[in-house]
Amino acid sequence: MTSVGSADASPGTVDTGRLEVGETRDGSTFGLPVAVVEGARDGPTLYVQAASDGDELNGVGVVQRVVPQLDPDELSGTVIVVGIVNYHAFQVAEHRNPIDDTKMNRAYPGDGNGTSSERIAAATYDVAREADLVLDLHQGSTSRMIDEVRVRCGRRHRLHSQCLELAKTFGCGYVLDQKGPDGQLARVAPSDGVPAVDPELGGAVGWDEGSIAKGVEGVFNVLRGYDFLDGDAGIEPQTRAKAFDQYGSPVGGLVRYQHDLGDRVTADETLFEVTDPFGGLKARITADNDGIFWRSRRLPQVATGEYVCSVGKNVDTY
Template sequence: MTGGGVRVGGRSPGRPIRTEPLKSTDTNAVIMTTTLGTASAAPGEFDTGRLEVGEMRDGTTVGLPVAVLNGATDGKTLYVQAVSDGDELNGLGVLNRLVPQLDPDEVAGELLIVGVVNLHAFHAAQHRNPIDDTKMNRAYPGDANGTSSERVAAATFDAAKRADLVVDLHQGSTSRMINEVRVRCGPRHSLHRECLELAKAFGLGYVLDQKGPDGQLARAGPDNGIPTIDPELGGCVGWDDDSVSLGVEGMFRVLRYYGFLDGSVETELQTRASGFDQYGSPAGGLVTFERELGERVGAGDALFTVTDPFGQLKGRVTADNDGIFWRTRRLPQVATGEYVCSVGTDVDSF
């Protein structure tokens, strides 16, 4: 790859993404340089840097790791981010493997990348921002003068708003979950079809098509006219090689489908769920699952049993509706009423 490293120069590290003309030696030519924080790249270049989002308690600057890939030819702009939740590392694994494979000379358009959004939670190895105890993906579009999480959301959303497409890489935290893509704008949204198209291009095979909570980037993006998806790359502690590989493949599919890279993409039917049934435990004890992730279930089918430490049955839970066994807790021990699993419902193909 060309470029690389961190080039600061006289630029303000906290400055949002922008594109500015840079005069070349040819007085008739104008080179458009793209910057994100301290990262700056002319056409055919790649650069890394930091996007300032505040200070630590000792006054140390908090700078998110960012990268800019400016393709050699014109095209669309794609914004990608990972680790919005500090313990969701599969998206970072995707970027770690994807970016070295991209040659700016072979790319049309621009990629704006934030590698670690929730930097405070990432360093603490926890889900929520420990500075304000906030789940970052409930803070969008953010507030430049707000809480720690709102400021991070505002700075990253400034970059996302410059894009034609947004991919927000997630996973199912540390629980077990199928690999899926989430479309969170809701079926009545004016960009619903475009978001579904982006999800289909990513091509994980499963799509959750359900309006998400306020503050999600996958809702704020469409509300600002930008098709946005939220790939949930499985769920694990650390990162999972299989889910990371699927995420890399999905990103390449998006890059080819929307013309950033040469090559064609044939989209396939995706299995879509429009809702969830969530199940808690009827008793305290140890859970044994009766279904595998991704398996179809019918109403009345056994989902799991709960036993005491000596294997004596304390409860059995069955499905309320037809659907797909979608997500489970990772640890077997449960208290009465504690979350155990989810079934995706209202299932169809598109």
């Protein structure tokens, strides 16, 4: 039997419940929604979580579609899902936890006696660190972004090859292989011996069905590729970037892009132009390096110095 909070599943069953992590300001207890799918046969454990950033909802869409499709009679091992991690931010559709103004994916491994975010991180990490694989579902907030998987442990980490293989098995087509900031789940878990990746499923206001479908496919690729389910994961070569160039606007105005997401760009090629309200050209920004047009702001209006787009660089195929 596997128990997570109030969810208890014996072999061949599914259960849902709540993982209590504290109290709200009126003293009421609150808990994170959890699901446990315990396979009829022994096997590894996959931990999946979504919405550690409260406005990144594509992962919730993935969870909503994956869990009902999991048949424990066909499963070897266990799948544990925390459907909404950043409880408080999700309630108000904000990125950061409004209780302590913290970005949840900088709080791992957490502190059971700490702030609101640290307590949530500690409770979820206690579950994640006991798994064999970790998928931390994200998206590019409300920016426009390609579907990708991020390997955050760093290329010199002892588990790097295992994390990279997990990213390849998920199979978004694009991988960012760059050491992440302190406190990211996908960086912390490998230090405890658990391969972990951070799928960034596009970017949307609300959620995007195309990116959600890619995420559902990715989870099932992992389930098949690591023998939770019978079948072929269909692993294909991935395009990998090892770093980003980020571009801001030198002037205020309206952005006009010269590339679509996923386009190859070459050094000195125009990425975007900035015009005045009447179409007059104010600035033309070119690429510093060869790469892939990876991410861009959603709204066209920019102020001086405001972020506009990112280009993935040091690109290869593996």
